[in-house]
Amino acid sequence: MMSANYISTLMLSSSLRSSITNNQAALTKASKEATTGRFADVGLELGATTGSDVTLRADLSFADQLVDTNGLVSGRLDMTQNRITQLGTTATSFLKDLIAARSTDGGGRIILPPASANLQDLIGALNVSYNGSYLFSGVNTQNTPITAYTAGSASKNQVDADFLATFGFSQSSASVSTITPAQMQTFLNTTFDAEFASPAWNTNWSTATDQTMQSRISTTEIADTSVSANQIGFRRLAEAYTMMADLGNANLSQDTFQVVVDKAIGLVGNAITDLATLGGGVGTVQQRVTGATEKLKTQQDILNNQIVKMEAVDPTEASVRVNTLQTQIKTALSLTSQLQQISLINYL
Secondary structure (H helix, E strand, C coil), X not given: CCCCCCCCHHHHHHHHHHHHHHHHHHHHHHHHHHHHCECCCHHHHHHHHHHHHHHHHHHHHHHHHHHHHHHHHHHHHHHHHXXXXXXXXXXXXXXHHHHHHHCCCCHHHHHHHHHHHHHHHHHHHHCCEXXXXXXXXXXXXXXXXXXXXXXXXXXXXXXXXXXXXXXXXXXXXXXXXXXXXXXXXXXXXXHHHHCXXXXXXXXXXXXCCCCCCEEXXXXXXXXXXXXXXXXXXXXXXHHHHHHHHCCCHHHCCHHHHHHHHHHHHHHHHHHHHHXXXXXXXXXXXXXXXXXXXXXXXXXXXXXXXXXXXXXXXXXXXXHHHHHHHHHHHHHHHHHHHHHHHCCHXXXX
């Protein structure tokens, strides 16, 4: 016995709508894979091996961060090296000026302008900042490391007070001419020297810390990546420039002036050696950072290739799926439109 099966237009429309919804979801996934070249849902596709993929991506992210950090570190070190080189060049030129002024009449007046200018240049170089941080402040990177040497400053006030306490008059007094070589030598080697050593240096001149910045430059290396303004070479330059700029040298007797110059020559000569050593240390760190960055970039390539192999899809196959799904969706939409036009009214 034959029987009739009835299929309603509602059932057909519902089936087509369900097909369209599913195909649109699949199209979104296929389009993403065709565009990115990787699985739309990596965890779903890799299953049990997802943990390995996550680990590789974490390692790649860490390597990326280190490369970015090393870029900033390199910038800081480059500027630090430039300032050290600049200060060394200035000191070398000043040393020649000192030797020339030692036996020259009016040498105190001649040496005063470059000494004053060099002192301000030294303070400016040590107060340089990079990317919002002061380079020579040690770990105290948010504070200016060296105070200005101007009227009313702690450093200037202390030098004035020391001179007055020792000799009984100020640097601008005509009585400066009465200071003997022995008196000046004692002052320079005791009271004045002490102003450029701890604790006076850290009280009146510097807010920098002796401890310097450290940075991780690779997965296994940590390096000192800054220089403190408290380094002996900087303090020696500050002392030499200050004594030639602010101890009343223009009014000193020639013999006493030569005592001051000889002291300054010794300080500047030692400072030049100190700065050369310091620059060499910075250069070594620069080489380490460069080498570490090159290794990290190689590691990035290796990790990225491993990730691509795990997550990659066949772009040709993904494109074929996109085209197939688009065709299926268009067909379903066309059939849905045709079904909606079927009505019993058309047959009455």
